[in-house]
Amino acid sequence: MSTIRIYPAMPKKVYVYATCLVDTFSPDSGLDAIRLLERTGVEVVYVPKQSCCGQPAYSSGYDDDARTTALSQMALFPEPWPVIVLSGSCGGMMHHHYRRLFAGSEHEQSVNEFCDRVFELTEFLVHVCRLRLEDKGPATSVVLHTSCAARREMNVHVTARQLLGQLEQVELREQDYESECCGFGGTFSVRHPAISEAMVQDKTRHLCETRAEQLISADWGCLLNINGALEYQGQPLRGMHLASFLLSRLEEKHA
Amino acid sequence: MHNRPQHFHAQAETALANAELRANFRGAMDYLRDKRKTAFADADEERTIRDRAEAIRQRCLSKLPELLEQLESNCIANGIRVHWAENADQANAIFTDIIQSHGGTLAVKGKSMVSEEIELNHAMEKEGITCLESDMGEYIVQLGQETPSHIIMPAIHKNKRQVAELFTEHVPGFQHTLDVDTLIQTGRNVLREKYRTADVGVSGVNFAVAETGTLCLVENEGNGRMCTTVPEVHIAITGIEKVVEFLADVPPLFSALTRSATGQLVTTYFNMISGPRKENELDGPKEVHLVLLDNGRSQAFADEEMRKTLQCIRCGACMNHCPVYTRIGGHAYGTVYPGPIGKIISPHLMGLEATQDLPTASSLCGACGEVCPVRIPIPELLQRLRHEAKQDPKPGTAPMRGQKAAASNAEAFVWRSFALITSRPVLYRMLTWCATRFRRLIPNKLGPWTRCRTAPKPAARTLRELMAERNK
Numbered sequence: 114m115s116t117i118r119i120y121p122a123m124p125k126k127v128y129v130y131a132t133c134l135v136d137t138f139s140p141d142s143g144l145d146a147i148r149l150l151e152r153t154g155v156e157v158v159y160v161p162k163q164s165c166c167g168q169p170a171y172s173s174g175y176d177d178d179a180r181t182t183a184l185s186q187m188a189l190f191p192e193p194w195p196v197i198v199l200s201g202s203c204g205g206m207m208h209h210h211y212r213r214l215f216a217g218s219e220h221e222q223s224v225n226e227f228c229d230r231v232f233e234l235t236e237f238l239v240h241v242c243r244l245r246l247e248d249k250g251p252a253t254s255v256v257l258h259t260s261c262a263a264r265r266e267m268n269v270h271v272t273a274r275q276l277l278g279q280l281e282q283v284e285l286r287e288q289d290y291e292s293e294c295c296g297f298g299g300t301f302s303v304r305h306p307a308i309s310e311a312m313v314q315d316k317t318r319h320l321c322e323t324r325a326e327q328l329i330s331a332d333w334g335c336l337l338n339i340n341g342a343l344e345y346q347g348q349p350l351r352g353m354h355l356a357s358f359l360l361s362r363l364e365e366k367h368a
Numbered sequence: 369m370h371n372r373p374q375h376f377h378a379q380a381e382t383a384l385a386n387a388e389l390r391a392n393f394r395g396a397m398d399y400l401r402d403k404r405k406t407a408f409a410d411a412d413e414e415r416t417i418r419d420r421a422e423a424i425r426q427r428c429l430s431k432l433p434e435l436l437e438q439l440e441s442n443c444i445a446n447g448i449r450v451h452w453a454e455n456a457d458q459a460n461a462i463f464t465d466i467i468q469s470h471g472g473t474l475a476v477k478g479k480s481m482v483s484e485e486i487e488l489n490h491a492m493e494k495e496g497i498t499c500l501e502s503d504m505g506e507y508i509v510q511l512g513q514e515t516p517s518h519i520i521m522p523a524i525h526k527n528k529r530q531v532a533e534l535f536t537e538h539v540p541g542f543q544h545t546l547d548v549d550t551l552i553q554t555g556r557n558v559l560r561e562k563y564r565t566a567d568v569g570v571s572g573v574n575f576a577v578a579e580t581g582t583l584c585l586v587e588n589e590g591n592g593r594m595c596t597t598v599p600e601v602h603i604a605i606t607g608i609e610k611v612v613e614f615l616a617d618v619p620p621l622f623s624a625l626t627r628s629a630t631g632q633l634v635t636t637y638f639n640m641i642s643g644p645r646k647e648n649e650l651d652g653p654k655e656v657h658l659v660l661l662d663n664g665r666s667q668a669f670a671d672e673e674m675r676k677t678l679q680c681i682r683c684g685a686c687m688n689h690c691p692v693y694t695r696i697g698g699h700a701y702g703t704v705y706p707g708p709i710g711k712i713i714s715p716h717l718m719g720l721e722a723t724q725d726l727p728t729a730s731s732l733c734g735a736c737g738e739v740c741p742v743r744i745p746i747p748e749l750l751q752r753l754r755h756e757a758k759q760d761p762k763p764g765t766a767p768m769r770g771q772k773a774a775a776s777n778a779e780a781f782v783w784r785s786f787a788l789i790t791s792r793p794v795l796y797r798m799l800t801w802c803a804t805r806f807r808r809l810i811p812n813k814l815g816p817w818t819r820c821r822t823a824p825k826p827a828a829r830t831l832r833e834l835m836a837e838r839n840k
Contacts (some may be wrong), residue, residue: 131831133790137800138824140831144838161832162793170783172732174754178787185791213748261733294691298731305729306816307381311390311695312731313820341821 142354201263403631442581472567480572517698573606708736720770
C-alpha cells in the first residue's frame, strides 16, 4: 500500500492528532510529541475536541459508524496545515482508509485532500522538519517495535529507525521476527484472544531476548498490548513512546 | 478428523495447545520465508515480476467469460473434452461418469486443491473408485486420513518422526527409519506400482491457456507427469479463474509462482498438456478431459473489488508469512484453502454464514498483502467481508451468499454508540473524564484481554486536560 510521498516544505503551523489511546493512557507522550515538534520551530495547534479516528468501527465492519466518526474528526481540522498523527495505525486509517471509506461519495474530494495532509510523527520529523538530534543522554540500549500499519501502510518504520540512529549514545538492538505483528489488531485481540495471546507471547519473548534496557514504539495500540503482556509476565522491560524517548535524550537534565 | 470453519475458535485453540504442531509450523514457515527472500534478493526485480504478474491476472480476469469460451473451443480442437461444473456435486458426477464408462476402479491423482474442494476422493470412494494421492505430501496426508494443511506443502504439519510412524502403520514391509531419503523412496515405490495399474490419472491445472488450449502443470516430483501420461485416461480439473489469455502470459506467472511458493526460479517439472496421444505417438493418455469448476467463483467475479480474490495463483506465500497461520496451521481453518487467501476465497465457496469467523481472524497486519505476487489486497478484502458479514449489501453490489449472517444487534449498538461518542466532543470528554477519574475502579480482570496481560490503566489526566493547563 505504501507509495512514495512528496513531502511539503516546512510549514508554519501543524495540527497534532494525538489519538484516543494517547489521550487516555499516555497523555505525557502527547505533550512530549508536541514539545518535540515545537523545538523544530513549528507552531503546534492542538484541537481539544478531537477524539478517535474511527478505526475500531471500521476494522469491525461498521463502515457507516466509522464514516460518522471520520467526518466529525475531519471537520475539526479545517486549515490546510499538516495533521501530525502520533501513531502509525491511526495515521494509516486517516491517510489511506478514509479514502476508501468515502470513495465515490460526495465527500470524496475533500476527504482525499484531508488524507494528503496526514503524516505520522516520525515521517514528518524526518522528511519535513529534517530534524537533527543531539544526544545528551547517558549510554543505553533500546529495541524498537513498529506497528504493522506504520510498517506496511505508512512505510515509517524506516523513519523511526532513522531518528533513533541519530542518537550517539543509544544502541539499537535487533529482535527476531521484528516485522511480525504483536497480536493487538484492535478488536482482533478480543475476538480471537487465544491467537492474539500466542502472538504477543512470542513478541515479548523476542523483545526480552535482546536484553535492551528500553522498548520504544511510536504506537500506543501496540504498547498497550505489549506492555500489558510484559507486566503480566513480570518482565522488567517496558515500552515508551518514541516521542518521549527522543525528547528525554535532548534535555540536559537526563544527562 | 473433519474440521469446519464454524468451529474455528475451538480448532484454533486445539492447535495452539499442540506444542509439536506449533514447532513444525514455525520451522517450516521460517524455511519457506527464507527461500522466498533468497529468490527475490533484488527488490527491483521483485517489483517488476509482481507488476507483470498482477497486470496479467487483472487483464485475464477482465475478459474471463470470453477467455473461457476461447479455451473451450481450442481445447476441443486439440481433442480435449471440456466439461462445465457449477458446483462440487456436478464436478464429481462428471468424474464418476468418465471413470465408470471405462470400467475404472483406480485413479491416481497429482496434487490438486480443486479436487480437495469438491472432496473428490470421498465422492469416488462412494462409487467404489479408489483415488490414490501421488504427491508425496498428499500421500502422507491421505494415509493419515487427513486433509492438506497447506496448499503447496500438504503435509507440512508433520515432522519426519510422524511420517515414519504413519509408514510403519500403513506400508507393509517398511523398516522404521528417520532417514528422509528412505522415507521418500518408500512412498515412491508404492506409487510407481500404482501409476502402472491405474485406469485414470487426475490432475489439477496451474494455468489454462485460452490462445492454444493448453493445460500447464507446475510440479517438482514428476508425479504430475506420471498421472497425466501413464494411465489411458487423464482428467484435469480447474477453477474457472485459472485461464490465461496467451501462452506468453505463462512464463511471468510461472516465475512469480515458483519464487513465491518454494523460492525456486523454476520447478523440476513443467508440463504442458495440449491433447491426447496422437496417432503414431508412443505415449500419453488416449483421452483427456478438462473439468471447469465454478463453485462460487462467479460470485466473486461479479463484484469488481472481490474479483481481485481470483487473481490468486495459489503460491501459498500469504500463508507462509501470516502470523495467524504460522501459529495455528491449516487444519484449524476447516477450509480447503487456509490462511489469508482462504479467508477471502472461502466465503465465496461456502457462504459467509459458515465462514464468518475467518475474516475477523486477522490482525490486519498486512504481511499477506506485502508478499502476494499478484498483489491481491487481502487486508482490504478482509475488511470488505467483515462489512458484508455484518450489514446489508452496499446498493449496486452483487449479492453474496450469507451477507449479514454475522449481524448482531448488540454489536451494532456498540458501534453506533462508539460513533456517537467519538463524534460528540461532550460525550467523549465525559467518557474519558470518567475513565481517568475512576481508573482505580477498573477491574483487574477484563475478559479475554487479561488472560495474558494486565488490565490497561488510564492516566490520571487526559491530554486534553494537560493541554488546557499548559495553555493557561
